[in-house]
Amino acid sequence: MSIPREAKMNVLSFLFLVSMVAKSSQLTCQDNLRRPENTDISVECGTSSISLAILICPVVYTGYNESLLFLNRIFNNPECQGTLDESTNQPVVRFTFPINMTNACGSTFLTTSAAGTGIFADFSNIQTVNISGVVHSHDPTTGIVTYNAELKYYYSCAYPLEYLINNTQVDVSASSIAVRDNNGSFISTLSMELFSDVNYTTPLVIPQLGLELRTNVYVQVQAANLTAQYHVLMDRCYASISPQPANSTFFNLFVSCSKDQMTTMHENGDSHHARFSFPAFRFVEQQNQTMSTYYLHCITRLCEVSTCNDFKQCNNRRRRDVRSTGVSEATTLSSLPIVTRNENSLTSKEDGMIFSHSM
Numbered sequence: 001m002s003i004p005r006e007a008k009m010n011v012l013s014f015l016f017l018v019s020m021v022a023k024s025s026q027l028t029c030q031d032n033l034r035r036p037e038n039t040d041i042s043v044e045c046g047t048s049s050i051s052l053a054i055l056i057c058p059v060v061y062t063g064y065n066e067s068l069l070f071l072n073r074i075f076n077n078p079e080c081q082g083t084l085d086e087s088t089n090q091p092v093v094r095f096t097f098p099i100n101m102t103n104a105c106g107s108t109f110l111t112t113s114a115a116g117t118g119i120f121a122d123f124s125n126i127q128t129v130n131i132s133g134v135v136h137s138h139d140p141t142t143g144i145v146t147y148n149a150e151l152k153y154y155y156s157c158a159y160p161l162e163y164l165i166n167n168t169q170v171d172v173s174a175s176s177i178a179v180r181d182n183n184g185s186f187i188s189t190l191s192m193e194l195f196s197d198v199n200y201t202t203p204l205v206i207p208q209l210g211l212e213l214r215t216n217v218y219v220q221v222q223a224a225n226l227t228a229q230y231h232v233l234m235d236r237c238y239a240s241i242s243p244q245p246a247n248s249t250f251f252n253l254f255v256s257c258s259k260d261q262m263t264t265m266h267e268n269g270d271s272h273h274a275r276f277s278f279p280a281f282r283f284v285e286q287q288n289q290t291m292s293t294y295y296l297h298c299i300t301r302l303c304e305v306s307t308c309n310d311f312k313q314c315n316n317r318r319r320r321d322v323r324s325t326g327v328s329e330a331t332t333l334s335s336l337p338i339v340t341r342n343e344n345s346l347t348s349k350e351d352g353m354i355f356s357h358s359m
Contacts, residue, residue, distance in 0.1 A: 029057035032090055036062060036151060041135070045157035047225040050107075050131060052095040054153055056084065059093070063148040064137050066093040072106030072133045080105035082135075099131060099227040107133040111161075111304070119164055120299065122255060123235060125311070127301075132156040161302040162235070165190050165221055192298060193220045194338075198266075200275060210291040210339035215280040217338070218266075221298050222273040230302040233269035233311055237276065237298040239338070241283055249285060251294075253278055257312065269308040274300070280340045292340045 036058040044051040056066055066084045074080040082093035097105040110130045116123040137151035194204040195218040204217060211217070223232050236255045242248035253263045254276065266275040282292030303311050 029060050029091070032057035033061045034058055041153040041155065043155045043157060045159065046099075048227040049096055049098050050104075050155070050157055052082075052135065052153070052155055053085075053092040054082070054095075054135060056091045056093050059137070059151065062137070062151060064139075064151065068138045068140070069093055069135055069151070069153075070138055071095055071097065071135055073136050073138075074106050075138065077105065079103070095135065100229050104131065105133070107131050116162070120162055123162070123299075127161040127303075128158055129161060129304075130156060130158045159302075161230070163190060163300050163302075165192050165298045165300050190300065191222050191224065192296070193222065194218065194296075195220065198277070206339055210341040211280045213280055213282060213340055215340075216277055217280055218275065218277045219296065219298075220273055220275045221300050223302070226272050226302070229304060231269050231305055231308050232272055232274045233301045233303045233308055234274045234276070235299045235301050235311075237296065239294045239296055241286070241294050243295045249283060251281075251283070269303060269312055280338075282340050290341075294338055296338060 032055075034057070040055040040058050042053045044053075054069065059065065059069065066082050069082050071080040080095075080097065082095045085092050085094050095105075097103070097107065101109050108131070110132070111127055112130070113125045113127050116126040120126050133155060135151075135153040135155070137148075139146050139148050139150065141148065193200075196202045196204045196216075198216075198218060200218055200220055219237070221232060221234055223230075226232070234254075237253045238250050238255075239253065240248045240250040251260075252258075253260055254265070259265065260278070262281075263276060263278045266277065268274045268276070283294060286292040301311060
């Protein structure tokens with residue numbers, strides 16, 4: 001009795017699959033062979049790339065191996081295939097792809113907007129980008145039927161695109177804070193640096209007696225390890241008497257396209273750093289103190305390169321007037337102060353001579 005052609009094809013396909021899976025026989029899966037579970041995939045949401053790790057033993061149990069798993073059904077790009085890692089307690093297949101629409105191995109980018117709340121209540125368009133996709137198994141069976149279950153591993157990374165940056169170290173070259181959310185961090189660190197020159201090369205060092213009033217302070221907010229798809233755009237920067245500005249006097253240096261007349265914008269939304277400057281000032285309510293002490297905060301947006309200009313328009317955000325009231329409390333780090341001298345404070349004989357001469 002002759003074997004039907006399609007039956008032969010099924011047998012050949014099965015033998016091919018067995019030979020493929022046999023290549024994974026070196027894996028130590030004897031004690032880990034089981035059906036796949038939802039927890040078999042882990043996702044690391046990095047700053048410039050996303051990394052996936054899938055337990056390989058349940059894949060082998062189902063009839064596949066690492067060479068039969070593909071990101072978003074992209075079969076012809078080696079960069080979208082996984083690599084086997086047997087160095088862990090349970091071997092995994094790893095996938096890594098950049099956060100960039102043009103070569104993210106078919107991942108879907110979805111940016112959503114909502115009105116800001118809390119510390120972001122001034123802004124009517126707060127964005128979050130979600131990057132998602134599926135790792136599929138590829139069944140090499142060529143017949144009409146197959147006995148292999150299809151594997152699908154879904155991944156998703158949600159990144160907020162608005163952050164509150166606090167100046168936590170004003171008398172050294174830079175300060176950094178970690179920015180994380182429950183799904184991972186789009187930017188692992190954001191830094192704010194103060195400089196004393198317009199070229200942003202000399203860090204600002206605050207003297208023990210404080211800065212002289214009208215001393216130019218140059219501020220840079222910079223994103224480290226940021227994917228090229230996004231730029232840094234400062235939405236608002238303000239000074240407050242308290243390091244955590246709840247129920248504290250504050251002064252807006254700028255809010256979107258409304259800025260104090262003494263503030264100068266140098267660069268915003270055009271690269272991985274944004275820059276502005278302002279002359280040192282003092283808070284009137286501290287006039288009876290030797291020095292005026294305050295803290296600098298910046299709300300910073302990460303905007304997609306093609307949309308940054310849209311967010312520079314005034315109609316995208318609401319203006320907050322400069323006033324002395326509370327600001328919605330947000331999680332902040334303890335910060336060191338910016339200190340300015342009050343003009344009527346004579347702290348040395350030399351200062352007194354200069355002051356008398358100016359009269």
